[in-house]
Amino acid sequence: MTKIGRRQIYFFLACIAPVGKLVFLPAQLADVAKNDLLFPAAMQYLIQTAAVFCVLLLAKRGMNFFELLANTFGKIAARVLITVYAAFLFFAALLPLLEQKLFVQSVFYDTLPSLVAFAPFFLFTAYLCSKPLASYGRTWDILGPLAIVGFAGILAFSFGSADFAALLPVGAVGFGGIWKSAVSAFSWFFDAALLLPLLGKFDYEKGMAWKGALFYLAGGAAVLLFLAVFYGIFQETAVNQLFAFSTTSKYFSGITMLGRIDYIFIFTLGLVMAFYVTLPLQGGIECLLLAYGRKKYLPTALGVAVSAAFLTTVLLLDYRFGDVLKAITGAAAWIFPVFASALPALMLLLRRERRETA
Amino acid sequence: MKLRKFIQTIPMKIYVLLLAIVLFAFFSNDFGLVDIQKTAIILAAGIDKTENGFSLTAQIAVPKGSDRTTGGTSSVEIEAEGETVSDCISLIFSKTGWVPKLVFCDLIVLGEDAVKEDVIAYLNYFLRNEYMPDSCLLAVCEGKANELIASKSAIDDASSLAIEKLFSDAAVKSGKVVTNTLKDFAIGYYGVSGSGYLPFIRMTDQQGEQSDSSSGGGSGGSGGGDGGEMQKIYSAEETAIFQNGKMVGLLPREQTLAFSLLQGNVFTGTFNAEEDGKPVTLTVVRNKGGVSLNVKEAPMAELSLEVTVRLCCRGITAPIEDIASDRISGEIAASAKAALDGYVEGLWRTCKESGCDLFNLNRMLYRSSLKKYSVWKDSLLRSAKAKIETNVKSMK
Numbered sequence: 001m002t003k004i005g006r007r008q009i010y011f012f013l014a015c016i017a018p019v020g021k022l023v024f025l026p027a028q029l030a031d032v033a034k035n036d037l038l039f040p041a042a043m044q045y046l047i048q049t050a051a052v053f054c055v056l057l058l059a060k061r062g063m064n065f066f067e068l069l070a071n072t073f074g075k076i077a078a079r080v081l082i083t084v085y086a087a088f089l090f091f092a093a094l095l096p097l098l099e100q101k102l103f104v105q106s107v108f109y110d111t112l113p114s115l116v117a118f119a120p121f122f123l124f125t126a127y128l129c130s131k132p133l134a135s136y137g138r139t140w141d142i143l144g145p146l147a148i149v150g151f152a153g154i155l156a157f158s159f160g161s162a163d164f165a166a167l168l169p170v171g172a173v174g175f176g177g178i179w180k181s182a183v184s185a186f187s188w189f190f191d192a193a194l195l196l197p198l199l200g201k202f203d204y205e206k207g208m209a210w211k212g213a214l215f216y217l218a219g220g221a222a223v224l225l226f227l228a229v230f231y232g233i234f235q236e237t238a239v240n241q242l243f244a245f246s247t248t249s250k251y252f253s254g255i256t257m258l259g260r261i262d263y264i265f266i267f268t269l270g271l272v273m274a275f276y277v278t279l280p281l282q283g284g285i286e287c288l289l290l291a292y293g294r295k296k297y298l299p300t301a302l303g304v305a306v307s308a309a310f311l312t313t314v315l316l317l318d319y320r321f322g323d324v325l326k327a328i329t330g331a332a333a334w335i336f337p338v339f340a341s342a343l344p345a346l347m348l349l350l351r352r353e354r355r356e357t358a
Numbered sequence: 359m360k361l362r363k364f365i366q367t368i369p370m371k372i373y374v375l376l377l378a379i380v381l382f383a384f385f386s387n388d389f390g391l392v393d394i395q396k397t398a399i400i401l402a403a404g405i406d407k408t409e410n411g412f413s414l415t416a417q418i419a420v421p422k423g424s425d426r427t428t429g430g431t432s433s434v435e436i437e438a439e440g441e442t443v444s445d446c447i448s449l450i451f452s453k454t455g456w457v458p459k460l461v462f463c464d465l466i467v468l469g470e471d472a473v474k475e476d477v478i479a480y481l482n483y484f485l486r487n488e489y490m491p492d493s494c495l496l497a498v499c500e501g502k503a504n505e506l507i508a509s510k511s512a513i514d515d516a517s518s519l520a521i522e523k524l525f526s527d528a529a530v531k532s533g534k535v536v537t538n539t540l541k542d543f544a545i546g547y548y549g550v551s552g553s554g555y556l557p558f559i560r561m562t563d564q565q566g567e568q569s570d571s572s573s574g575g576g577s578g579g580s581g582g583g584d585g586g587e588m589q590k591i592y593s594a595e596e597t598a599i600f601q602n603g604k605m606v607g608l609l610p611r612e613q614t615l616a617f618s619l620l621q622g623n624v625f626t627g628t629f630n631a632e633e634d635g636k637p638v639t640l641t642v643v644r645n646k647g648g649v650s651l652n653v654k655e656a657p658m659a660e661l662s663l664e665v666t667v668r669l670c671c672r673g674i675t676a677p678i679e680d681i682a683s684d685r686i687s688g689e690i691a692a693s694a695k696a697a698l699d700g701y702v703e704g705l706w707r708t709c710k711e712s713g714c715d716l717f718n719l720n721r722m723l724y725r726s727s728l729k730k731y732s733v734w735k736d737s738l739l740r741s742a743k744a745k746i747e748t749n750v751k752s753m754k
Contacts, residue, residue, distance in 0.1 A: 234545070236545055250493065
């Protein structure tokens with residue numbers, strides 16, 4: 001079996017995971033936290049870094065996600081648990097997919113395209129989902145540097161337009177506002193959950209847990225820097241800027257002469273994002289394969305079935321995005337810390353020694 | 359064996375190829391194609407208040423066909439009335455069959471009646487519309503925006519293009535004009551200061567000129583292509599100032615210059631001073647400006663500007679040695695300083711009397727101290743005193 005390299009894991013944590021936080025999240029944070037939007041983001045990053053640290057520590061045991069559960073609870077209970085986890089990953093995939101759809105429709109088209117314009121994207125997800133999960137590594141090797149170039153380009157074009165004094169005064173909304181904003185942002189922070197299905201597909205090396213956590217924090221620092229630039233540019237109107245990373249660079253003075261050359265970087269990050277939003281689907285399918293066995297055509301069949309189901313869901317929810325966002329960031333927000341933060345931490349309590357029957 | 363393996367992988371190769379083609383199409387933005395026959399490319403919009411709501415005049419670019427003799431941009435103006443701006447846009451669609459496209463709209467002009475009430479009601483549609491560039495320029499005009507947009511410019515085929523020339527970078531650097539965009543106006547409005555400014559456009563007849571009936575606008579709508587219509591020229595040297603979305607005052611050209619100088623924007627702009635009672639024109643070659651708020655005791659707005667100038671011209675005859683020098687005398691420097699002091703004082707007085715927090719003093723206080731802001735927020739502008747410091751230097 002092809003293993004994922006440690007460098008590739010670090011690429012994911014530092015470069016690819018942050019891309020998912022650059023579309024709706026900045027406006028969502030600014031909605032409640034306003035100029036204090038860095039604090040809820042930092043809180044979320046600290047929680048998720050701890051979760052990433054826990055998952056990487058689990059890798060030390062040399063077992064995959066299913067084996068870890070079966071080793072303690074037995075195979076039947078492990079199947080139930082891992083199926084529930086797959087359901088969570090499919091649920092977590094909904095918001096990024098809708099984000100990606102609206103982002104493409106709004107940014108890459110200058111009038112609203114037809115409903116089915118996004119449909120081909122699910123051919124792409126079906127293809128990725130049918131590939132073995134270890135192929136992630138090669139993809140991340142390519143996407144990591146692309147994400148760095150795209151992000152650096154957008155930041156370079158945006159920096160001069162930002163008024164960082166707009167981030168003052170610190171603590172204007174109080175702890176209550178910051179906490180409320182942090183809670184509404186839970187839906188964007190489940191990267192540790194994406195690592196769980198990868199357990200057993202990469203080898204642990206000494207210090208990998210804290211190195212991975214540091215790489216994840218480095219990605220978080222880049223996101224915080226972007227949030228500062230974003231709020232510095234849009235200030236009180238930040239809440240109205242739904243497609244954050246596609247909007248900040250257009251005020252660069254050279255663009256009036258050269259045209260929207262920043263689109264090169266926006267397209268680059270758009271491409272990285274296309275892979276990132278497919279990860280929860282791939283993770284969910286991998287969980288099912290771990291639980292029920294990797295039969296010959298099952299990965300392809302699951303990939304096609306899940307993609308078709310999501311295509312239908314996205315089409316059905318096309319005019320109900322507001323309701324979906326409200327539910328996921330409101331009543332259903334607790335699901336994310338439970339599955340993506342608490343569960344990886346609790347898994348450290350699972351039996352360490354391998355049982356003969358597991 | 360190799361052939362068999364190759365044949366086995368053909369379906370996947372075709373799939374990947376198809377996938378690449380589909381993804382390319384997906385990210386293509388329809389390859390940027392715009393069907394000009396079905397699309398109304400709106401260059402500018404003028405909005406007026408009506409009894410029932412809003413009147414929107416859209417200046418729409420139309421293709422000129424193969425006639426290369428005239429050049430430039432041809433346009434047609436369509437007017438529509440509705441209860442909301444969106445109603446007006448829909449009506450333009452139903453009147454013309456063209457799908458209105460705002461992505462190239464670079465100018466929104468508000469009529470004089472519209473700015474007597476909160477203008478965000480007029481801009482709401484544009485702030486919501488994700489296909490509308492928020493870097494679009496905003497302006498107020500004397501009279502009706504409809505008349506301005508539909509007027510025949512003496513200097514360009516489309517009035518909006520002639521007006522946009524007034525707002526060029528060079529014009530802004532001259533200090534004679536200030537510009538503002540939809541985004542920045544909205545930031546000012548929704549910020550703690552609740553203030554803003556927009557250039558104020560006046561339109562005058564171009565004396566001795568008649569419109570050429572073959573040039574410019576097309577037919578239909580309110581603008582029309584009346585060949586006998588007088589050609590117009592435009593100016594935007596005055597600045598409308600806003601508080602809570604309503605226009606509360608008008609800065610004359612001297613105060614507009616002072617505002618530009620305080621922002622540190624001016625380069626190669628000119629203003630007049632005196633020597634021996636005769637006028638001289640000075641060119642600003644370097645400008646630093648700033649406004650700060652001192653709240654150690656009673657609030658004090660500190661307005662400071664520094665200009666380095668050179669002599670541009672005198673209104674009198676002068677010997678060649680004088681023409682060869684661009685340094686200014688002490689008397690001219692004192693006169694220039696007095697002139698600038700007067701402009702800045704006038705600007706401060708206008709802001710204070712109108713209640714417009716043009717210098718964002720409330721915002722400065724909010725950012726520096728929440729505690730002091732809660733004490734002073736309702737009375738800051740009324741109670742603040744101004745300390746004006748101007749410094750005029752001669753170019754060495």
